[in-house]
Amino acid sequence: MTAFFALATSLLWGLADFGGGLLTRRTPALTVVVVSQAIATVVLGVIVVATGGWSEAGPRLWFAVAAGLVGPVALICFYKALALGPMGVVSPLGTLGVAVPVGVGLFLGERPGLVEFGGIGVAVLGVVLAGGPQLRGAPVQRQTILLTLVAAFGFGTVFALIAEASTTVTGLFLALFVQRVVNVAVGGAALYASVRKGVPALPAGGFPWASLPALAFVGLADVAANGTYAIAARLGPVTVAAVLASLYPVVTALAARGFLSERLRTIQAAGAGLALVGTLLLATG
Numbered sequence: 094m095t096a097f098f099a100l101a102t103s104l105l106w107g108l109a110d111f112g113g114g115l116l117t118r119r120t121p122a123l124t125v126v127v128v129s130q131a132i133a134t135v136v137l138g139v140i141v142v143a144t145g146g147w148s149e150a151g152p153r154l155w156f157a158v159a160a161g162l163v164g165p166v167a168l169i170c171f172y173k174a175l176a177l178g179p180m181g182v183v184s185p186l187g188t189l190g191v192a193v194p195v196g197v198g199l200f201l202g203e204r205p206g207l208v209e210f211g212g213i214g215v216a217v218l219g220v221v222l223a224g225g226p227q228l229r230g231a232p233v234q235r236q237t238i239l240l241t242l243v244a245a246f247g248f249g250t251v252f253a254l255i256a257e258a259s260t261t262v263t264g265l266f267l268a269l270f271v272q273r274v275v276n277v278a279v280g281g282a283a284l285y286a287s288v289r290k291g292v293p294a295l296p297a298g299g300f301p302w303a304s305l306p307a308l309a310f311v312g313l314a315d316v317a318a319n320g321t322y323a324i325a326a327r328l329g330p331v332t333v334a335a336v337l338a339s340l341y342p343v344v345t346a347l348a349a350r351g352f353l354s355e356r357l358r359t360i361q362a363a364g365a366g367l368a369l370v371g372t373l374l375l376a377t378g
Contacts (some may be wrong), residue, residue, distance in 0.1 A: 095329025098321045099337035105318035107344020111352075113273055114309045114345070120301055126165065126292050127280040129312030130273055133296035136313060136363045138271040149264035155255065157268040160254040161275025167247025169283060174240040186241040188221055191339040193249025194256065205332050208374055213336045216371025219343070222364025252335055255319050256326035265323055269316055336371070343368050 116125045141147065171187055195213070205213065258268035288294050295301075318338075325334035344364050350356070 095325050095334055096337055098325035098328065099334045100340070102318045102322040102325060102338040103340040104344055105314045105321065106338070106341035109284050109311050109314035109350060110341060110345045112307055112314070114248060116304060116307055116311065120304065121292070121294060123169070123280060123284045125308065125311070126168060127277060127284050129308045129315070130276045131281060131312070132309045133312035133316045134270065134277055136271040137266060137273055137316060141270050144263045144266055145261045146270070147268035148370050149261060149267050151264075153259055153264070154268060154271050156254045156258040157271040160251045160258065161272040163254070164251045164272070165279040165283065167244045167251065167274055170240045171244035171246065173276055174237050174244060177240070179239040179317055186216070187236070188247065188339055188342055189242070189246050190247070190249030190252070191217060191335050193246060194326075194335035195332045197253045198335070201331075203330045203332050207329060209330075209333060212371045212374030213216075213310040213332065214235040214371070215367050215374060216336050216340065218225035219340075219364045219367030219369070219371055222360050222367060228255065245302060249335075252322065252338070255323050256334075259323065260327075265320055268323075269319055272319070273316065307338075318366065340368050 111126055113129070167190075174187075206310075255268070255272065258272070259265040284294055318341075322334065322338045325338065328334075346365065
């Protein structure tokens with residue numbers, strides 16, 4: 094079941110990233126983040142009220158608050174890195190954040206077997222290669238590398254924090270709601286500061302109402318992915334759950350191939366294959 098929920102996380106995050114990438118071609122990235130997360134916050138608020146999630150309030154919610162603070166900062170750093178440097182370098186480096194929850198799991202005493210260790214190594218290598226790393230070309234700015242590593246550390250930290258934010262299903266709904274409220278607050282502040290600097294918050298044609306369903310999908314898929322990851326981390330070793338959940342770049346690449354007819358580079362196809370092998374090793378280990 095750990096493998097099932099962790100792979101569901103990869104699927105949801107991969108599709109959310111794919112949808113978000115398409116939306117940011119027409120709408121500023123910060124606006125996409127804030128609007129999609131705001132929609133998810135409203136839906137989660139209704140669920141929390143309906144399930145009586147407020148009764149689960151406790152000290153663990155501070156993990157959700159921390160995840161809500163770290164997440165938008167990591168995302169903003171990631172977008173800035175993509176704007177400054179080649180995606181073929183930034184994207185694979187961004188997946189290195191999986192080292193954070195894996196390290197936390199090892200620190201807390203988890204000791205995967207030999208097969209699982211092999212699966213972790215193969216899967217991580219596959220994810221990096223599936224991002225299509227740029228092996229040749231102009232040198233990458235130091236600032237780009239630094240921003241990408243900060244983003245990767247932030248993404249990995251969110252993985253670790255959300256896994257500790259609740260112990261029950263209703264508590265998980267409340268934790269995700271709190272995380273999203275903080276996300277919207279931080280993202281909204283960043284958007285406001287951006288507008289004050291003269292950067293437009295909307296495309297030339299105004300708010301893209303036709304994109305509202307896609308924005309809702311991105312926000313809800315991201316929330317669902319956080320939820321399935323928290324369940325996966327609770328059911329089994331965090332070291333396994335985190336690696337399987339980090340396969341989302343493979344899903345994004347395959348979605349681009351299926352919906353946009355983008356051709357996978359040889360190195361990406363090889364990476365997807367290795368990620369699959371690593372998944373099988375982890376699932377059977």
